[in-house]
Amino acid sequence: MQATVAYFSVSGKNEQMAKAIDRELREKGHSTELVYLKPARAMGVISAVFRSVFSRSVELAEHYTVSDGELLVLVGPVWASSVNPVTREFLAQLSDLGGKRVINLVCGFSPHENVVREINKQLKAHGAGKIVSRAVRLRDIDSPDKMAAVAADAVSQAVS
Numbered sequence: 001m002q003a004t005v006a007y008f009s010v011s012g013k014n015e016q017m018a019k020a021i022d023r024e025l026r027e028k029g030h031s032t033e034l035v036y037l038k039p040a041r042a043m044g045v046i047s048a049v050f051r052s053v054f055s056r057s058v059e060l061a062e063h064y065t066v067s068d069g070e071l072l073v074l075v076g077p078v079w080a081s082s083v084n085p086v087t088r089e090f091l092a093q094l095s096d097l098g099g100k101r102v103i104n105l106v107c108g109f110s111p112h113e114n115v116v117r118e119i120n121k122q123l124k125a126h127g128a129g130k131i132v133s134r135a136v137r138l139r140d141i142d143s144p145d146k147m148a149a150v151a152a153d154a155v156s157q158a159v160s
């Protein structure tokens with residue numbers, strides 16, 4: 001299977017999670033492309049909270065396209081109990097997924113299932129096929145074993 005692993009991260013936790021998924025996919029013989037979703041400009045905390053709370057997106061450094069592969073992996077943080085503006089803009093720019101499988105991981109101090117559901121809804125609206133999603137706690141990312149277990153579980157469900 002060919003996969004695009006797209007992530008947004010400021011302090012590195014979501015990057016670690018995305019790389020754990022990327023590693024797991026490669027170990028299982030899949031080919032991957034790791035893509036960092038970069039905002040055009042750095043966001044201050046006030047702007048980050050404001051945009052998240054009021055469902056605003058933010059300009060990205062480029063227009064990101066998802067490869068023709070069979071799997072999209074999306075990893076990003078919850079901000080202010082909402083979808084962060086970078087993930088929101090990436091979702092808005094997505095072209096039709098044509099039934100592609102998706103792994104959607106939303107990371108935060110506590111699990112925010114509402115954010116997972118909102119992203120899943122948008123993924124479905126863009127033509128996603130099977131979606132495997134998780135609200136991941138940051139403390140699980142801090143434990144290499146737990147992070148690897150989250151990655152292994154998500155990948156095995158997505159590719160089965």
Ligand SMILES: Cc1cc2nc3c(=O)[nH]c(=O)nc-3n(C[C@H](O)[C@H](O)[C@H](O)COP(=O)(O)O)c2cc1C
Pocket residue numbers: 008009010011012013014015045048049076077078079080081082107108109110111112138
């Ligand atoms: C502006 C802002 C708002 C946040 N709001 C929440 C929140 O509502 N709930 C939560 O569990 N974590 C919240 N967090 C924690 C982030 O989810 C956490 O910083 C992120 O997942 C770590 O990502 P990174 O290291 O990849 O940047 C917030 C972080 C920031 C910067």
